[in-house]
Amino acid sequence: MLINTINVSSWLILNALVPKALPDDVIKRYEAQFVRWPEMLPPVNRTVLTQSLKTLRSFISSLLEAQFTTTHVQPLIELCMTVRLKVVSDVIDKGVENICALGAKENWKQDFSSSIAAKTALPDFYENE
Numbered sequence: 001m002l003i004n005t006i007n008v009s010s011w012l013i014l015n016a017l018v019p020k021a022l023p024d025d026v027i028k029r030y031e032a033q034f035v036r037w038p039e040m041l042p043p044v045n046r047t048v049l050t051q052s053l054k055t056l057r058s059f060i061s062s063l064l065e066a067q068f069t070t071t072h073v074q075p076l077i078e079l080c081m082t083v084r085l086k087v088v089s090d091v092i093d094k095g096v097e098n099i100c101a102l103g104a105k106e107n108w109k110q111d112f113s114s115s116i117a118a119k120t121a122l123p124d125f126y127e128n129e
Contacts, residue, residue: 003072010075017052018086046090053083 011026015034027034040048057080063073070077110118 003075006072007075010079013052013056014079014082017049017083021082021086042090042094046087046094049083049087049090053080053087056080056083 011022011030012034014022016037019034019037022034056076060073060076060080063076064070110120112118
């Protein structure tokens with residue numbers, strides 16, 4: 001009973017934080033009961049995921065201190081891993097966006113004086129006067 005309650009709770013949390021990560025069999029069985037949450041802007045989503053991850057890790061720690069077995073908290077540990085991966089994915093996506101934006105707004109000069117490879121010079125924005 002306790003494991004089922006923890007499983008359902010982890011699915012509900014996963015539906016709220018990373019709905020695309022829900023297993024297909026869970027979606028088929030409980031789709032009508034799950035709320036459809038509105039999309040959040042990426043910066044807000046990163047903040048929510050980070051805070052949720054901290055809260056979730058604290059909750060898992062409290063359950064383990066209260067003598068719950070790893071079998072009981074395994075769904076929450078898996079949820080924690082899924083949220084971590086989503087946070088890392090979002091940070092990488094943001095980095096890619098920032099690099100693309102930097103490439104679009106700066107003038108990256110290349111020095112082809114060497115026959116081996118071109119050297120990229122710092123853009124004008126970074127040059128000293």
